[in-house]
Amino acid sequence: MATAARRLATRLDGWAAKVYRPIGFTKPYNFILWFLSTSGLFGFVLSRLPYLNYDGVFCAPITEHTDRHLHPAPGECYYHQRGHTRVGMLMHLATILPAGLLVCLQFVPFIRHRWILLHRIVGYLVILLSFASTAGAFMVVRFSFGGDPDTQVFLGVLGSVFLLALALAYINIKRLQIEQHRKWMLRAWFYACSIITLRVISILGTPVMTRTGTYYTARACKIVDDIMHNNQSLALAFYPDCQAWYNGTDPEQFVLVHGDAKGNPVEAIAAAGMMFSAAGWLALTLHAIGIEIYLQLTPAEHERLRNVSYQRQVQAGMNHPGRAGLTADRLGDSATWRPE
Template identity: 50%
Template sequence: MVAPTTPPKNAFNAYARKVYNPLGFSKGYNFVLWFIFAGALFGFCLSRFMYLSFDTFCYGAPGGGAAPGECYYYTNFNTARVGITLHLAGVLPAGIIACLQFTPVIRHKAIIVHRIGGYIALLAYFTSLAGALMIARHSFGGGIDVQSAVYVLALMTTVSFVLSYINIKKLQIEQHRAWMLRGWFYASCIITNRIILILSTIIISKVGDYRTAWPCAKIAYTIADDAKTQRLYPECASYLNGTDSKQYSTVRARFGGEQTSAAEIGAAFNMTFGMALWVAMAIHAVGVEIYLHLTPREAERLRNVSYQRQLEAGMKSPGASGLTTDRLGDSEKWVPLSARKSSEGH
C-alpha cells in the first residue's frame, strides 16, 4: 500500500485514496487511466474467453464471435483454423496478464510474479501474433488494407516488446516502461477498432451503394440456403450446380434492415475492417505518446532507480546502460539526481 505524502484535498479525495492506494497508485489520475484502459482490455478479453471453443466462436454466439462468412475459411482450410485457434488462445490470456502487469502493487510487492507474468504474456502474445499472420489473407475479406494493417501492427508491437525486453535486461526501467506501454497500447487498438468498425458499417449502409466481390462458395456457406442464394445471387448458379467452383458475385455491404442477408452484413464488416484498424492504430499510437510526454516526472524517477540498480550491478554506464537517447542519440548526457544535488550543494 502506498502511503500518501500530502493531505487529501477534500472528502472525495480522501475516500478515493482508500481505493487506489492499496493497489499501489500514489496519484488519482494514474488510477483513473489504469481503470479506463486496463479495465477495457480486461473486460474485452474476459468477455471473449468463451470463443476459445471453436464451435462457440463460429456457431454458438449469435451477434458475436466470428463475422458472417469468416468461418467459411476456418472450417474449410486447416491453416486458417489453426491460425484463429492460436490467435485466440494466445491473445486473450496475454491481455488479462498485461492488465495485472500494469497494477503497481504487483510490481512493488511481488516482483517475481511480475517477471514471470511478463514472460508468459509475451510468449502468449507472440503465439497469438503467429496465428494472426496465418489468417490475415482471409480475415475480414483479406484485402490489402487488412493484410497491411495486420503486418504493420505486428511489426509495431514486436519492435516495442523486443526493445522493452532489451531495456529491462539492462535494468533501464524507464525505457522498459515506455516501450511496454507502447506495445500494449498498440495491441489494444483492436478494442477501438471494434467501435470504429460498427460506426463505419452503419454509415456505409446508410449510403447504400458499397459493394464487394465474394466467392460464391463463401456466399452459399454464409446464407446456408441454396435456393435463397440463387435467388439473391443468380451469378452463383454455376457454383451451385457444380459447374464452376471458383465463381464470384458482388455483394452489397449493408448492416441492418429486414431484407438484409448474412452475406451483406459480412460484406459490410469486410469493407470497413481494414480502414477501422488503420484509424485505431493511429489513435493509439498518438495517444500513448501524449501520455508518455505528460508523465516525465515518472520517467525521471524510474531513471534514477535504474541508475542505482545499474550502479549496484557494476554496469559501465549507470543510468544509460540501456537504449537511451543520450547514449544512442544527440541529447544532453543525463545526470542522476544525487549528482545534481551534490553540485548544487557546492
C-alpha cells in the same frame, strides 16, 4: 460555498485514496488512467473467453438459438474450420486471451514493487504468449474479414508494431533500463488494444458508410453459400452468377456484392468487412497518439524510473549506467543524461 466545495473535494479524495493507495498508486490521475485502460481490456477479454470452446462456441453452427455476440461474423469460420487457418486461430485465441488477462496485473504498482519475482515471471509469460498469438494471427490474416489487401496490410502492421514494441521492452529490461521498458510495454499494449476501439468505430461507421455512398466488393461464392447457411436457392436469388460454383463449373467463382448494413446477410457482412481496415487504421492512429500524450504527461515517473535504472545498472557493473539500454542520449543526439 467555496469552502464547502473544497471540503467535499477533500473528502472525495480521501475516499478515493482508500481505493487506489492499497494497490500502489500515489496519484489519482494515474489510477484513473490505469482503470480506464485495463478495465476495457479486462472486460473485452472476459467477454471472449467462451471462444476457447472453439467448436462449441466460436465456430459452432449458427442456429436460431445461437448468441451472435459469441460468434464471429458469418462466413469467417468457413476458413477457420480447416487447415492451417484453424491452427492459427486456435493458437491465437488460446494465447492472446490469457496474455490479455495477465498483462492487466503487470500494470498494478503493488505487484511491480512488492511481488517482483511474480512480475518478472508473468512478464516473460505475457511476451511468449503475445508472440505466439501474433504468429497465429498472421496465419489467418489472408482470410480475415474478407481478406482484402488493405485488411491484410493493416493486420500485418498492427501485429508488427506490437511485436516490435514488445521486443524493445524486453531488450531494455534486460539492460535494466526500466523507464524505457515501461514506455515500450505501454506502447505495445496500447497498440494491441486498438482492436477493441476498432470494433466500436466499425459498429458506428458501417451504417454511416452505407448511407453516404455506394460501395461494392467481391466475395467468393463459397463464402456467400456459407453465409446463406448452404441455402442454394436463396443464394442464387441474390447472386445468380454463383450458379457456376454450385454446378462445379468454376470452383473459384466470385460475385460483386453491394456493401449495405441493412441489406441481406452477405451485403451486411461485406459492409462490415469494407469498414474493418478503415476503422482499424483510425483506431491504431488514435491509440498511438494517445499513448504518446500519456507518456509526455508523466515525465516525473519517467525521471524517477531512470534514476532507479541508474542505481541498478551501477550495482550490476554495466557500462554507461543510466543509459545502458536503448536511450535517446545513447543512440541519438540528445543531451547526455545525468543522475540526480
